[in-house]
Structures are given as C-alpha cells and as structure tokens.
Amino acid sequence: MxxxxxxxxxxxxxxxxxxxxxxxxxxxxxAADDTNITLELNNLSPSEAGCLVTFMVRNSLDAALDQLAYEVVLFDGKGLVDRMIVLDFSPLVKDKTRVRQFDLDGISCPDVSRVLINDAASCAGQDVADGTCIRALETTTRTEIEFGS
CATH class of the missing domain: 1.20.5 (Single alpha-helices involved in coiled-coils or other helix-helix interfaces)
Structure with a gap:
C-alpha cells in the first residue's frame, strides 16, 4: 500500500x-556544458630550432582570460620526462578560437610520445576563480601523440 x-x-x-x-x-x-577551455594539440612539425607545436585553444568560459599559461611536460619515446615548460596562451577573449604555435628548441618531433598538461601556471580574468583554468580544461588531439591532463 x-x-x-x-x-x-x-x-x-x-x-x-x-x-x-x-x-x-x-x-x-x-550552456551548462559550455563553460570550458578546449585545448587541441593540432600538429607537430620539424623546424630549424627543433619542433614547431601547434595548438588550437577556445575559451568558452563566462569571461575573457587576460592571462592563461599551462605548465606542459614533454615525454620522450621511452616515456621519460624530457622537459617541463610553460606555454603562454594569453590573452583569450570569450567564445573565440585561437591558434598558438610554439617553436621548441632542441626537441625532435618524432621523439615526443606524450604531452601532459601538468597545471595552470597562470590564470586570470575578471571574476575568474582560482583553479578554474585547470578544472575547466578539456583536451583533444589530432595527432597520434598522447595528450591530456
């Protein structure tokens, strides 16, 4: 009953x-699902300096980002850490996709087996809370290299 x-x-x-x-x-x-930062590892190509890494980044947060930099770890073919670097994607306006390229000295593209986003080195914008840029990060890749956080 x-x-x-x-x-x-x-x-x-x-x-x-x-x-x-x-x-x-x-x-x-x-809208509930559209509050993120999308970071795509788009391409790696040999350059005179070493390896040109191309990213596409989109800020779908509710605010522009005056500062956005990620601490990135590159792994070699054996899975060992080759180096840690900070890549600056600043500034990022709201709802805009941008292409960012970084020429990495002394890196051989074929030797890169994994790219890890270790942490947000800087993240600032009006009303952007601490930790937002790492919590809101969504990673994708168009390469065969493992990429993520």
Whole structure:
C-alpha cells in the first residue's frame, strides 16, 4: 500500500520535472556544458630550432582570460620526462578560437610520445576563480601523440 501511495505522488512530480526541462530554450540546456577551455594539440612539425607545436585553444568560459599559461611536460619515446615548460596562451577573449604555435628548441618531433598538461601556471580574468583554468580544461588531439591532463 505504501509503494502505491509513493508512486501516486511521484508520477505527477516526475512529469512536471520532465516538462519543465523540455521547456528550457536549447541554448540554456547547452550552456551548462559550455563553460570550458578546449585545448587541441593540432600538429607537430620539424623546424630549424627543433619542433614547431601547434595548438588550437577556445575559451568558452563566462569571461575573457587576460592571462592563461599551462605548465606542459614533454615525454620522450621511452616515456621519460624530457622537459617541463610553460606555454603562454594569453590573452583569450570569450567564445573565440585561437591558434598558438610554439617553436621548441632542441626537441625532435618524432621523439615526443606524450604531452601532459601538468597545471595552470597562470590564470586570470575578471571574476575568474582560482583553479578554474585547470578544472575547466578539456583536451583533444589530432595527432597520434598522447595528450591530456
């Protein structure tokens, strides 16, 4: 008897929740998932200095970023740390995709087996909370190199 009463109460409530969610504009439903920084490892190509690394970065946070730099770790073909560097992606306006290239001296592109985003070295913008740039980071790659945080 008790289960029947609970179901009788919850069934209409569930319908209201479903209808309320469906009534939200499409943009509002997607907005919750669209507060990130997308960083794509797009390409590595040999250069005179060593290796030219190309990234595509998009700021989908609610604010522009005056400063954004990540501490990046490069691993060699044996999986050993080759070096740690800080790459500066600043500034990043809201909802804009940018291409950033870094010419890494003394690095042979074929020897890079993994690129790790270790931490956010700097992250600043109006109303941007501490830790946002690492928590909001989403990584992708178009290369065969392992890439992520």
């Amino acid at each position: 008790r289960n029947h009463i609970v179901r009788k109460f919850l069934a209409p409530l569930a319908s209201v929740v479903i209808l309320a969610t469906a009534a939200l504009p499409a943009g509002a439903q997607e």
